[in-house]
Amino acid sequence: MRTLWIFPGQGGQRPGMLNDLPQDLKHKVKDLTGIELTDDEVTYKDSIQIQLSILALQLYNIRQLQEIDEQPDVVAGHSLGVFGAAVAAGVLSEEDAIKIVFLRSTKMKEAYPVGYGMGAIVGLTRKEVTTLVKQVNVPDVYVSNQNSELQTALSGSLEGINKVLDLARENGAQKALILKVPNPSHSPLMQSAADALQEAFAQVKLQRPNCTYLTNYNGHAVHTVDEVKKDMINNLIYPVYWDTMMSVASELGIDTAIEVMPGHAFTKLIHTKFPDLRNITMSEMGIDDTEFLLKKWRKIND
Known part of the structure; x- marks a missing residue:
């Protein structure tokens, strides 16, 4: 069995999604950024709160999956999700991910505070x-x-x-x-934020990925620190070629996809493209049921 872990970006946030988030993760975010995650409708209009909350939720999901001895064969993050994907791949630490996403969201908000966003x-x-x-x-x-x-x-x-x-x-x-994205992400308008990330990453220690990483800017499968770093820095100024990423995942022999929180939009997309692929959506399934299904499918494969 070959698994793909999918990490969504902004858009799926909702009040109450952090109800089960461990206190140590909430404290870690506040200690590193000064931001207290409030998990309500008002704060989810703010790019900094949205991005830090989604990242924290995804870090929790990674911990849950690792605690049941799961590791991905391939990771794919959409926009903000690249940082969760990099943590899952062993490239980026939790602490550095939080600090980088705080910088990213702050610079995005500073660049275009009002009147800009995204549509579909x-x-x-x-x-x-x-x-x-x-x-x-x-x-x-x-x-x-x-x-x-x-x-x-x-x-x-x-x-x-x-x-x-x-x-x-x-x-x-x-x-x-x-879309519920308060910034003109993935366009040349985000160059100043990308420049800030370039400078910040010069001080971040990264590790070689322990699985295949799919890049946003061209959908390719990569296995080096430099390629993952390039994607994390520059994905704000390039479109995300998600359709290509999923085609590459299929070519790599992926038969099972796990979409971490929040939401289920990418499970729907991948099911439409590859209807025979097995899917788990963590927004709709607890970790116990996730573990049960993964073990069941492994036995069938064996």
Whole structure:
């Protein structure tokens, strides 16, 4: 059995998702950043709270999986999720991940505090979405993440994104909506944040990955510290090619995927693309049931 651990980014956060988070992780976040995780609707409008909360939740899930002697064969993080993926791969420590994500979220918020964000269009190809962006002729709107063949994200000014979304609806899109991401992530607008990460990572000790890591910026499988580091620093300025990442995972012989918290969006995407793949979504299943299923599937494979 070959397992893929999936780490979502922003968008799946919800009040109460940290109810079971261990106190030591909450204290660790506060000690390292000065931020107290409050886990409510108001604070989840703030990029710093969102990113630190999701990271903390994913660090907890990693601990849970490791406690039942699970290790990934492949890891894939979407945007913010690259830091959880790097921890799971043994590249980055919990402490450094928290400090880096705090810096990342702070710089993102400073760069574009209001009026910017992300949108998503379902039902049109990337080429069609690119044509619509050119038609509106508005500055600061970029074609961004490719989550599936017919699901493309936009980044930039909310004014411009809304104009593209209106055009998308007129041209037959199944869905066209603003995402719960308060920054123009995965666009050239995030260069200043990437520069800050470049400087910070010069002081971070990284370890060679103990499994395959799939990069955001081109979807490739990598096994070196430098490649993982490059992805963590620069993924804010490039689109996430998630569809390519999942195709590569399939080529690597993955037969089981575990999506850590929060949410289940990527389980749905991967099930649509690869319906025979076995899936576990930790937002919907406790660690005991997760352990039971993984052991059961291993016995079947053996």
